[in-house]
Amino acid sequence: MSHAAELNERQREAILATEGPILVIAGAGSGKTRVLTERIAHLVGDLGVSPYQILAFTFTNKAAREMKDRLERARPGATEMLWVGTFHSTGVRILRRHGEAVGVHRDFSIYDADDSVGLVKAVLSRHPNDARFVKSPRALRDRISRMKNDLVTPALAGEKAVGAGEQRVAALYAEYERELRRANALDFDDLIMKVVELFAASDEVREVYARRFRYILVDEFQDTNPIQMAMIDGLSSVHRNLFVVGDDDQSIYSWRGARVEHILEFEGIYPGTQVIRLEQNYRSTQTILDAANGVIEHNAGRKGKRLWTEGGVGEKVRVAGSVDEEAEALAVLAAVKREVAAGTSLKDIAILYRTNAQSRALEDVFKMGSMPYQIIGSVRFYERAEVRDVLAYCKALANPADDLSVKRIINVPRRGIGKTSVDQIEEIAVRRSGSMLDAMRTPGDGLGAAAAARCRSFLDVFDGLKLIADTEVAPHAIDAILKTTGYLKYLEEVYPDVEARVENVEELLSAAYTFAESAEDKSLRAFLEEIALVADVDSIDLESGQLTLMTLHNAKGLEFDTVIVTGMEEGLFPHYNSIDDPAAVEEERRLFYVGMTRARRRLFLTFAGMRRRLGLMEGGVPSRFLSEIPDRCLEEPFEPMLAPSGPLFSGRPGARWGSGRAIVNEYAQPAPAAEESFSQDAPAAGYAVGMRVMHERFGKGIVRRVEGRGGELRVTVIFDAGGERKFLASYAPMRPL
DNA sequence: TGGTAGAGGCTTTTT
């Protein structure tokens, strides 16, 4: 074992305990990643176990990559035959090899969430009368997903269905499954579910893997769902050397079917389990830990654990209220500036929020203040329309049975194949249980002559591309798609904001080139697989020198010197949809706990008295979680009080909470709470319309508009080089000429 | 078939 001296007693114990079922309860920042890595290093280096016999599950691809990198450094060569990955990527690996046994053809497509919703829509459109049983296509997809994660097959759903609504949902689920199979596609859940089915269907295949993997490790065990548990169980069915690491206090994915019970009941499921607890924290200050402990203690259903550190007491947690979300964003910007002035690097600061929608106000202010930031999540790269178009070509070429993708590209760029024709083609395909492409090849009399001719020319394009896609590497195939179809020209014709879209397509192309440089299998299919499984967090660059913005969920597993959690209001955090369910509120509280424990040195919490929600201004009261932080951890005791009846809070009448005291009045006034709470630099120099200015990044320009005052003075500038931009006068690196 | 305008829904979190 390397660096044994630096490990604490518990960590060493966890690394050395290699046989049988082991449950490690690892608090935030207790060095669990290190334990996992060192344990593998110990197995390989000291016990002579072949990496071929080890399988490790991580929550994200990024975590997998990091684990491999660390291990490679500790034991060069050890990672070669080792399997490390997410449940989904591991599922794909298994299914590509042995999927045929459960009807999964080896060149299957992977449908992401949007694809699934698209398929659900297609199914629903054939049963217009069933629309009344589901809230939305998305809601139905979520229900289907939940069923899959709970190991409920369509048949089982049909048996268990009570009432007409559930009967129909089960029937739609069954049809959705049939459609997936017709398209030779698997959705995200299938990537795991089909493995479980495979193991159930074939003891032989199960044993191939169960015998091979003598040691199985699972990270973030608190967020496994029943289907993943079943996969783990099958894989470990021979050797039972199952090592799971988790923290019941950080379980934040129950909405995805995750069960904390897997941790709480692990000892019962696997008799003879050795339990090891890691409670010493190596990340945060004692004050931050006390604050986090104080909050999480309000949860009833937990194993119980108290983090401690040998590090210092550190600074107190700061709470600041603002009038509205823009003022909150300004307060955040001021805090960031102050942190930077005090010597913290931007890359060590993170802004966290409950919902992606909250990023907008922050982004606006950061843009105006010329603050460099990277945003994780929000509108994901692979969800952009133009990227999806190109990917649809790729998917259809890799798997011609993929009707969803074919439908997306059939008239993009425009080929005069309209909705009517597409419907007719689909009809033929469904009737024959074949693919739409086949239907187009021999349409019979189900399609008009003119439409058939247009389909023919589409097929010519498609077949030409298919030849290239089957033989060339991924970037060449994508390049051919763009050139042959004239896609970039199409973008120009259709969208006003061409530039950004062309850039996105080029980024996709360059991602394919990067992929081809390092990947062993450089085919289009391999590239599709890679990007189907990447999450947004996978692309986070912590060395970019930028401020990082993301949801609390995405922050799991990360750490920063300074963390600012925004939107600490009832209804937002905890969220409206959780507020009247005690178990759901506990999950929100765990999410807050996750957020707090990301901070190494300083923690800021902000809330706003008003916020725009779905286009309407609504008033809010500070989150109950704020009052759960022990006073001694706070810079100033937090004294929530009931809002006086006034215009500001009339949005949510009777919104009472906690002790029934009122919000301090100053939050209700349009006072610059930002300056008061975090202090701020001197206000901006005077700008006037028509004035010439010089900006550090954008050069010279002329002032078109001046709004606001003091620290919130905003200046709109038209630059000589072209382009109009809005800045915060006090922050932008700009001066009058 | 394609373009546009208005309506409606959406936002909780994601592999």
Place this chain on the structure above:
DNA sequence: GCCTCTACCA
């Protein structure tokens, strides 16, 4: 407030 879908007209 923004995006997507639908209905209607050219």
